[in-house]
Amino acid sequence: MEKTLQELAAFLHGTLENDDPAMRITGVNGLVEAGPSDISFAIPPYVEFCHKSRAGAMILAPGDRTLDRPVIRVDNPKQAFAELLELFRPQEEVARVISPLAYIAADAKIGNNVAVQPFVVVESGAEIGDNTVIYSHAYVGRHVKVGADCIIYPNATIRENCVIGDRDILQSGCVIGGDGFGFVTNNGKHNKVQQTGNVVLGDDVEVGCNSCIDRATVGSTVVGNGTKLDNLVHLGHNDVVGENNLFVAMVGIPGSVTIGNNNTFGGQAATVGHITIGNNNVMAARCGVIGNIGDNQVLAGFPSMSHVEWLRQQSKLRKIGELMKTVKELKKEIEALKKS
Numbered sequence: 001m002e003k004t005l006q007e008l009a010a011f012l013h014g015t016l017e018n019d020d021p022a023m024r025i026t027g028v029n030g031l032v033e034a035g036p037s038d039i040s041f042a043i044p045p046y047v048e049f050c051h052k053s054r055a056g057a058m059i060l061a062p063g064d065r066t067l068d069r070p071v072i073r074v075d076n077p078k079q080a081f082a083e084l085l086e087l088f089r090p091q092e093e094v095a096r097v098i099s100p101l102a103y104i105a106a107d108a109k110i111g112n113n114v115a116v117q118p119f120v121v122v123e124s125g126a127e128i129g130d131n132t133v134i135y136s137h138a139y140v141g142r143h144v145k146v147g148a149d150c151i152i153y154p155n156a157t158i159r160e161n162c163v164i165g166d167r168d169i170l171q172s173g174c175v176i177g178g179d180g181f182g183f184v185t186n187n188g189k190h191n192k193v194q195q196t197g198n199v200v201l202g203d204d205v206e207v208g209c210n211s212c213i214d215r216a217t218v219g220s221t222v223v224g225n226g227t228k229l230d231n232l233v234h235l236g237h238n239d240v241v242g243e244n245n246l247f248v249a250m251v252g253i254p255g256s257v258t259i260g261n262n263n264t265f266g267g268q269a270a271t272v273g274h275i276t277i278g279n280n281n282v283m284a285a286r287c288g289v290i291g292n293i294g295d296n297q298v299l300a301g302f303p304s305m306s307h308v309e310w311l312r313q314q315s316k317l318r319k320i321g322e323l324m325k326t327v328k329e330l331k332k333e334i335e336a337l338k339k340s
Contacts (some may be wrong), residue, residue, distance in 0.1 A: 001088055002026045003068050005057055023056055029086045068244040086140040094133050165203035173210040180214040180237025180255060193217060195237060208233060
């Protein structure tokens with residue numbers, strides 16, 4: 001595929017500067033990897049380095065630096081880059097057939113234009129929506145409902161009675177609806193509490209590789225529309241997660257936590273159970289939240305505190321060695337004064 005700069009500017013609804021009518025863009029690439037026939041993008045703080053790129057053209061925001069090469073100005077360069085990736089590198093089309101090597105229960109309901117690859121298992125009472133693709137070795141349990149336009153990658157597991165929304169993506173190795181970690185200790189023995197609920201995923205949810213969302217003890221563990229889980233994320237039983245949240249790798253959320261909308265959890269961030277977190281918060285990497293959180297906060301550290309306070313404390317911690325040296329010197333002076 002090749003496109004003129006004017007065609008790309010129109011596709012992105014952007015403004016073209018320094019047009020080169022003879023230039024043909026044949027690919028999309030990063031700043032370092034891009035060549036003369038590629039288009040790339042830059043956002044702060046990388047805008048200052050884009051002049052060093054070999055890219056034939058750049059995507060920048062209005063007001064960013066001027067370059068001596070073609071530039072397409074758009075409000076969100078990263079979004080534009082993502083759209084061009086889809087244009088130049090569309091996903092390979094999957095054959096919309098049901099493999100004879102798949103096991104599909106007689107009473108399962110399969111929608112139109114669905115792909116089911118070899119060694120998939122679809123249990124009794126399950127429903128698969130239109131245009132959904134299920135890759136080899138995925139498991140769809142009893143009475144599961146999968147929406148339309150979903151992608152279920154190899155070795156993903158959806159346990160019984162769970163509900164998957166439309167346009168959801170389940171990456172390899174994820175488990176939706178495994179038992180919650182529920183036990184009652186009696187006379188020193190840990191007795192299992194049956195986990196009788198399910199998991200309900202909204203629309204446009206993505207669950208990364210080897211992430212787990214546990215089924216509720218009773219009721220539902222809920223993940224709202226547009227929420228994205230990275231790899232190795234754990235959501236405990238009876239969690240209720242709102243819309244458009246981001247969970248970076250290795251985040252751990254125990255049971256019965258309520259999370260609002262538009263929150264971001266950095267890598268290895270975690271909370272205690274049975275708390276409520278509001279909307280529009282950012283929990284930095286390895287942040288440990290031990291109590292209820294309101295809205296519009298940026299938190300870091302353990303126990304969690306404002307990011308500004310955490311930076312202040314970290315600055316002071318760096319001076320502990322110097323402080324200890326001063327204390328030792330003062331102790332020597334005090335001992336000398338006592339002897340005099």
